[in-house]
Amino acid sequence: MIGVMLGEAWHAMGANRMRTFLTMLGMMIGVGAVIAMLAIGQGVKDSVNDSIASMGSNLFIVVSGSTTSGGMRMGGGAAPTITVGDAQAIAELPSVRASAPVIGGTAQIVHGSSNWSTSVSGVTPDYLEVAAWQISRGAWIADSDLRAATRVAVIGKTVADNLFGDEDPIGQTIRIKQSPFVVIGLLEAKGQALDGRDQDDIILVPLRTAQRQLFAQQFQNAVRNIMVQAVSASAMPQAEKEMNELLRQRHRLREGADDDFTVRNMTAMAKMAAQTAQLMSMLLGAIASISLIVGGVGIMNIMLVSVTERTREIGIRMAIGARRRDILAQFLLEAVSISVAGCIIGVLLGIGAALLVGQLMQTQVVITLSSILLGFAVATAVGVFFGFYPAHQASKLRPIEALRYQ
């Protein structure tokens, strides 16, 4: 029965190809838009989540200067206020697991005939874990390197690719601001940060080496920022409070005076970014769904026309024994067939569009099976929902009136 009815639906669709195609077009565009939007949204979500995973957990960053409520950094030109001493004091707090001061800036790196401008950071051994880095090859900066201010460097993947190409960088000498450094380790790649920056475009050197030989400081022991890891997620509010108190005390700020530092809860920011990405992808999906509804209305419209045109056929069928539900099923199946056929093409269009957008905008797109299944489910539902009324109208026709219809 279903087979025959599918055949008939196919016939009916084929009887007026242009009209069927135009009706399907609405569904194609709708489903295509949903698939593409979900793919783009999922891509954004995934890359945000990747960045968050690469960021380190329960993380704060302490920087100089106060912030406005909007999060804008103020007093850009002001003297740096946080120091290595602050970092050491923070590390002693009970709610803090580790604290890693960072100094640095941009420097020109030369190796043989290659040169590359990148960010060079002076860090302590704790930095590796706080910032969630992994060493892929070679060694990490040891305590002894820190104490002796040795000229060793651990480099990110982007730097390695640009300076060494296929060569093995370990043991090679590079020049940072003219000074020779031996590459002792290679960092595991992390990819993009939340702000889109390439995290692997980095060179890490011992903190003291950077202080003394690369970035001579006007202010003794000032650092660019301190990365702080709390002992646990639940300890984060406590850690934030303790740090604020400690730093105000260390910086001798009087009651009522503005902070000269800012503690940023990176984990909270990351969560917000993830939520924003989630919201965005839902919003995109919702907007795209509207076109599905429009497509559904198109199907309903054409099915109503079709029922009217085929009134006589309905009469003939009823005269030879079709029951109301047979007629209902026939037209419903036809509506669903149009809808699902449109959906199949729409899925392909959507995948194509998503890949194209990914190419053009250099963003990640992720086409999931669940979004395709969702597309089919919604298309079927739209077909049933918008096909029901016309099919019901058809089934309610009185046989004699349908037969007489000219």
Add this chain to the structure above:
Amino acid sequence: MPAGLIQIRHLYKQYETAAGPVPVLHDIALDIDPGEFVAIMGPSGSGKSTFMNILGCLDIPTSGQYLLRGKDVGTLDHDALASLRNQVIGFVFQGFNLLPRANLETNVALPLLYARVGRSERLERARHYLQQMGLGKYCKSLPSQISGGQQQRVAIARALAGNPSLILADEPTGNLDTQTSREIMDIFTRLNTEEGITIVLVTHEPDIAHYARRLVRFVDGRVVHDGSVEIAHEGAMA
């Protein structure tokens, strides 16, 4: 007394129109037994088609009783009426009423589809009836590709496919020439005598009415004659 196939008592029918009710049938009483061959004649507008549609369960009377095989049709729901049309009644219309987009075997198999007969049996039976109508080689043709007489034979094959005990034909030869009409009437006669199928047909032509064994004449929505076909010519041109 043999169980009647059709028993009609005090049957009235009026159409509700914008201009008010139009009475068409008045107090019709008619019995038809299994195996009869009845011709219905009468002037245009006398209510013959209206009556046939009620006989065929396509329309319902305004009042009165219609028993088909002893069952009061007025008490049946849509599904039961559909199944009567499917299993008991076969229709042959003046305008053939074939589905234009379906080929002949599909058209003939249609009643079997609604009777939930399996695909292969359906097509086998459809081809059998088409062959019986001498149209075996046109199984895959479309209705538009054959002549009117052939189309009417397809319609008869379709009516037969449901294995009906009653065939209702409203001016089945109205669109056909004399020769083709004769062929169609020979088919009806054979179905009536050889297969015992009850046939009720409406016609304007006395020659066609003569194939039947009983004549019912309608005038202004009333039965004015019920009996011999010998007087078919009388008032035929009215």
